[in-house]
Amino acid sequence: MSKKRGLSLEEKREKILQIFYESQDFFLLKELEKLGPKKGVITQSVKDVVQSLVDDDLVSKDKIGTSVYFWSLPSCAGNQLRNVQRKLESDLENSKKKFVELVDKCNELKKGREESDERETALAELKAIELKHNELKEEMVQYADNDPAAFEAMSLVFVWTTFVYEIQHV
Numbered sequence: 001m002s003k004k005r006g007l008s009l010e011e012k013r014e015k016i017l018q019i020f021y022e023s024q025d026f027f028l029l030k031e032l033e034k035l036g037p038k039k040g041v042i043t044q045s046v047k048d049v050v051q052s053l054v055d056d057d058l059v060s061k062d063k064i065g066t067s068v069y070f071w072s073l074p075s076c077a078g079n080q081l082r083n084v085q086r087k088l089e090s091d092l093e094n095s096k097k098k099f100v101e102l103v104d105k106c107n108e109l110k111k112g113r114e115e116s117d118e119r120e121t122a123l124a125e126l127k128a129i130e131l132k133h134n135e136l137k138e139e140m141v142q143y144a145d146n147d148p149a150a151f152e153a154m155s156l157v158f159v160w161t162t163f164v165y166e167i168q169h170v
Helices: 009-023 029-039 043-055 074-113 117-142 148-168
Strands: 060-064 067-071
Touching: 009 029, 009 043, 009 074, 029 043, 029 067
Parallel strands: none
Antiparallel strands: 060 067
């Protein structure tokens, strides 16, 4: 006894598209749900499959009165594929231009940065200055408690709070 395997979503999409391309007609969802099982797509999944085809612009959908009609013609699919191809070619061309611009800019920026003794000396000097700067910052943190400006600010706060206290209790 062999188990029958269900169709994948992609296979179901192909089967539903075949219905549209073979008949080149307009369908209501109910009609598609009747034709789906004849192609091997179960009735319950026809609606989801058709909606995924509509979302991908492979099937067109239009509401006329209270009815919703679906259709897809082979020529429409060809036009859509050509439009996608044109867009991708345009994107590729833009990407190539941007790549060339970035390579040129990179080469331009490298011009003043060629490896030389002078540049290496300047970079070493810069690194030494940065280290000294960081050491001085750390030393300043140690002396922050003895900073005259901070001490004066704290004494002003003390004088102010004493003044306010005296006014309140007079």
